[in-house]
Amino acid sequence: MLYYVFTLVFFLFDYFILAMGLNIQYGATGILNFAYIGFVAVGAYMTGVAGMPSNITGQHYILGLGLPFPLNTLFGGLSAMAMAVIVALITLRRLRTDYLAIVLISLSLVLYDFCNNFVPLFNGADGLYNVPAPLTKALGLNVNSFIVVFACVTGVVALILWFVMARVTNAPLGRSLRAIRDDSTVAGALGKDVFRMQLKSMLIGSFYAGIGGGLLIQFGGSFNPTAWLPGETFVVFAVLIVGGAGNNIGMFVGALLVETLLIHLPAFLPEIPGHPGLIEYIDSALVGIVLMVMLWTRPQGIVPERVRRAVTFGVPDRPEIDARELGSAEVLGAPVAAATEGAK
Amino acid sequence: MPALRTEAVTAGYGRSPIIHDISVTAELRSVTTIIGPNGAGKSTFAKTLVGILKPMSGRIFVGDTETTKLPGHEIPRRGLVYVPQNDNVFKRMSVRENLEVGGFVSKADPSERIDELFQIFPDLAKAKDKKAGFLSGGQQNLLAIARALMAKPTVIVLDEPTAGLSPAYTSVVWEQIERISQLDTAALVVEQNVERALKHSNYVHIFVAGRSHVHGPAEEIAALDLPSIFLGRSVADQPA
Ligand SMILES: Nc1ncnc2c1ncn2[C@@H]1O[C@H](COP(=O)(O)OP(=O)(O)OP(=O)(O)O)[C@@H](O)[C@H]1O
Ligand SMILES: [Mg+2]
Numbered sequence: 414m415l416y417y418v419f420t421l422v423f424f425l426f427d428y429f430i431l432a433m434g435l436n437i438q439y440g441a442t443g444i445l446n447f448a449y450i451g452f453v454a455v456g457a458y459m460t461g462v463a464g465m466p467s468n469i470t471g472q473h474y475i476l477g478l479g480l481p482f483p484l485n486t487l488f489g490g491l492s493a494m495a496m497a498v499i500v501a502l503i504t505l506r507r508l509r510t511d512y513l514a515i516v517l518i519s520l521s522l523v524l525y526d527f528c529n530n531f532v533p534l535f536n537g538a539d540g541l542y543n544v545p546a547p548l549t550k551a552l553g554l555n556v557n558s559f560i561v562v563f564a565c566v567t568g569v570v571a572l573i574l575w576f577v578m579a580r581v582t583n584a585p586l587g588r589s590l591r592a593i594r595d596d597s598t599v600a601g602a603l604g605k606d607v608f609r610m611q612l613k614s615m616l617i618g619s620f621y622a623g624i625g626g627g628l629l630i631q632f633g634g635s636f637n638p639t640a641w642l643p644g645e646t647f648v649v650f651a652v653l654i655v656g657g658a659g660n661n662i663g664m665f666v667g668a669l670l671v672e673t674l675l676i677h678l679p680a681f682l683p684e685i686p687g688h689p690g691l692i693e694y695i696d697s698a699l700v701g702i703v704l705m706v707m708l709w710t711r712p713q714g715i716v717p718e719r720v721r722r723a724v725t726f727g728v729p730d731r732p733e734i735d736a737r738e739l740g741s742a743e744v745l746g747a748p749v750a751a752a753t754e755g756a757k
Numbered sequence: 758m759p760a761l762r763t764e765a766v767t768a769g770y771g772r773s774p775i776i777h778d779i780s781v782t783a784e785l786r787s788v789t790t791i792i793g794p795n796g797a798g799k800s801t802f803a804k805t806l807v808g809i810l811k812p813m814s815g816r817i818f819v820g821d822t823e824t825t826k827l828p829g830h831e832i833p834r835r836g837l838v839y840v841p842q843n844d845n846v847f848k849r850m851s852v853r854e855n856l857e858v859g860g861f862v863s864k865a866d867p868s869e870r871i872d873e874l875f876q877i878f879p880d881l882a883k884a885k886d887k888k889a890g891f892l893s894g895g896q897q898n899l900l901a902i903a904r905a906l907m908a909k910p911t912v913i914v915l916d917e918p919t920a921g922l923s924p925a926y927t928s929v930v931w932e933q934i935e936r937i938s939q940l941d942t943a944a945l946v947v948e949q950n951v952e953r954a955l956k957h958s959n960y961v962h963i964f965v966a967g968r969s970h971v972h973g974p975a976e977e978i979a980a981l982d983l984p985s986i987f988l989g990r991s992v993a994d995q996p997a
């Protein structure tokens with residue numbers, strides 16, 4: 414029982430990480446990254462091959478560096494970032510919104526087919542397995558206590574990443590990203606280098622995708638193409654939309670509701686007699702329904718993006734300016750205030 | 758030296774030019790206005806000035822710096838900012854945040870400048886924590902203008918800042934434009950309303966079919982038979 418709970422805890426924090434990464438891309442910057450799961454996969458595979466020794470028989474894969482945790486995971490995150498650079502250079506400079514989304518979805522399909530069929534890379538359709546479970550030797554863990562410990566490790570990683578993300582999205586960088594999301598032409602006309610900002614957002618988001626993927630492969634010990642069917646991207650989008658795009662706390666709430674309660678909890682329910690696997694399908698349908706209901710009734714999500722009131726530079730807000738006083742303001746003279754009053 | 762000068766600028770979308778050989782200057786502390794019928798190429802010219810479109814030929818100078826080939830985001834750093842025709846605010850951000858985005862030039866704290874602008878635009882001060890998308894059309898235009906002023910530009914290019922506004926608010930916006938131009942700025946305004954343009958500007962260009970058909974000081978232009986010029990007749994055809 415305890416292990417079930419900690420499995421749920423793991424998925425909660427892991428999808429919190431994944432959703433934060435997608436949130437900076439889509440929620441903050443407006444990049445409709447329908448290839449997101451591809452970056453998760455790159456992170457997972459690269460973490461796998463960075464951590465596995467080069468001599469496991471029966472599997473074909475590149476590298477095999479035998480790096481310990483957390484270096485292997487970091488390697489996965491950085492690899493996902495490297496892929497983001499390539500993807501951004503191909504797509505971001507030329508394409509916007511819907512067109513970008515279409516190209517990204519195609520790219521993720523290409524990547525998927527490639528990994529599925531090109532065995533020397535990540536063992537093809539079989540994927541990687543027997544991926545070493547981190548910390549087991551050092552802490553003397555068994556299969557079950559590993560679940561507890563690794564769920565907690567993931568929680569700590571998620572909190573660190575949340576702290577970092579909160580700083581990034583509240584800094585002037587976050588403001589620039591939101592400006593680009595709302596209107597990239599205007600943002601450009603105000604001096605923002607739109608491509609560079611979007612690239613930064615892609616890089617940060619992909620790092621989160623890679624780390625989330627890296628933790629995923631280590632938790633389960635394996636990763637193969639069925640784990641990242643391109644449709645999986647929409648699960649992360651569901652987390653984001655239910656939680657509330659643009660709000661990091663919302664990502665936690667979304668991960669809790671969608672990933673933990675809707676997707677993983679039912680897996681622990683007893684089977685419906687005579688209909689094995691039915692629960693899983695009901696479950697997928699349920700996610701779709703929840704998504705539709707949310708978009709229909711509360712498109713801003715459960716925890717909507719907040720309007721930022723505080724001055725970003727730590728200066729206290731000034732009191733409301735009294736329009737009557739302004740009428741006599743010497744800087745610009747009375748007519749403005751008078752005219753503005755008149756207009757109301 | 759004029760704050761803004763173009764030399765025979767030709768530009769358009771794709772390969773076919775929309776505007777031809779446009780030479781315009783805008784001086785500090787004055788309002789230069791471009792009027793003309795729909796589709797004359799006024800917005801196209803504005804977009805070319807700010808680097809959204811690249812000229813096919815001709816040159817553009819902001820002060821003594823040539824900006825013709827600069828990438829769009831570099832141009833505001835040279836002192837020219839732009840307020841587009843429609844949808845010109847970041848709707849999901851607060852009024853105050855909109856202004857902060859405009860204050861990119863100095864790395865310093867923008868709140869002093871924001872306070873100055875709140876004094877010029879008291880309506881915005883009252884709505885400072887509102888989402889910009891919830892402002893009225895006129896207030897959104899004022900916000901877009903205020904945001905452009907955050908950078909203390911030498912040239913501000915305004916594309917139809919009064920489109921769709923009530924007469925009262927149109928006056929407010931125009932008075933602001935005149936006032937702004939007195940703050941050591943050159944204002945280049947695209948306007949549909951000819952009367953307003955003539956009343957508030959120093960110098961006027963009439964664009965017809967992609968060319969600066971007629972231009973001159975506002976008083977001289979006011980004396981011409983504008984309806985026939987809008988239809989493409991030249992000044993020479995004017996009755997004496
Ligand atoms: N994005 C675009 N792509 C291709 N052609 C365009 C584009 N925008 C405008 N045009 C064309 O350029 C010409 C000039 O348009 P422009 O928007 O500059 O006119 P305008 O003078 O600003 O008109 P209005 O008073 O209606 O705003 C029109 O014929 C229009 O069809
Ligand atoms: Mg126009």
